[in-house]
Amino acid sequence: GAGVSQTPSNKVTEKGKYVELRCDPISGHTALYWYRQSLGQGPEFLIYFQGTGAADDSGLPNDRFFAVRPEGSVSTLKIQRTERGDSAVYLCASSPGTSGQETQYFGPGTRLLVL
Amino acid sequence: GNSVTQMEGPVTLSEEAFLTINCTYTATGYPSLFWYVQYPGEGLQLLLKATKADDKGSNKGFEATYRKETTSFHLEKGSVQVSDSAVYFCALRGAAGNKLTFGGGTRVLVKP
Numbered sequence: 629g630a631g632v633s634q635t636p637s638n639k640v641t642e643k644g645k646y647v648e649l650r651c652d653p654i655s656g657h658t659a660l661y662w663y664r665q666s667l668g669q670g671p672e673f674l675i676y677f678q679g680t681g682a683a684d685d686s687g688l689p690n691d692r693f694f695a696v697r698p699e700g701s702v703s704t705l706k707i708q709r710t711e712r713g714d715s716a717v718y719l720c721a722s723s724p725g726t727s728g729q730e731t732q733y734f735g736p737g738t739r740l741l742v743l
Numbered sequence: 744g745n746s747v748t749q750m751e752g753p754v755t756l757s758e759e760a761f762l763t764i765n766c767t768y769t770a771t772g773y774p775s776l777f778w779y780v781q782y783p784g785e786g787l788q789l790l791l792k793a794t795k796a797d798d799k800g801s802n803k804g805f806e807a808t809y810r811k812e813t814t815s816f817h818l819e820k821g822s823v824q825v826s827d828s829a830v831y832f833c834a835l836r837g838a839a840g841n842k843l844t845f846g847g848g849t850r851v852l853v854k855p
Binding site for chain 1: 786
């Protein structure tokens with residue numbers, strides 16, 4: 629079956645602009661995660677959704693970052709007033725069930741470059 | 744907080760050589776431990792996992808044993824192939840949590 633998909637695969641923007649990154653989880657997966665991977669580093673947790681609600685947003689670096697999942701499926705990560713330091717690969721993952729203990733399946737990521 | 748430390752790469756090996764990638768962690772309680780792999784041009788894939796002390800995870804010839812006494816989860820493979828060239832990430836998930844904490848990744852290059 630289809631895996632986690634993310635769009636766009638690449639995004640180039642200018643400093644100060646607003647961007648939206650989209651994640652389509654595996655069908656039926658109730659949990660959805662966003663991570664950020666800077667060059668040469670491991671992924672860092674941003675936010676976790678269980679259904680429509682953000683169960684843990686402790687990894688969001690500041691109030692310029694926001695994510696939604698209005699219908700409990702597709703999620704959008706929104707970044708306002710982008711900065712060059714936001715350049716990274718943004719990864720989405722999903723998992724089945726509600727315990728948060730299931731295996732996370734990752735998408736291919738969106739590579740964001742802020743000029 | 745939780746943290747994962749893994750050996751820095753790149754690690755360059757010849758085909759059929761033995762591979763070890765060291766991983767140690769800091770966490771409260773009893774975390775679950777994972778190895779993820781990222782092949783060139785592909786997304787992160789779960790390679791293996793262990794959920795309690797002394798468990799051994801294995802897949803595709805790779806093995807790792809959850810050692811609570813040394814807080815380690817070293818990855819090993821007895822005979823690597825060129826197709827094993829990838830970046831390997833050690834990760835943990837806290838006992839009461841859901842998010843993954845990753846190490847910095849180790850790039851492995853296997854030459855024929």
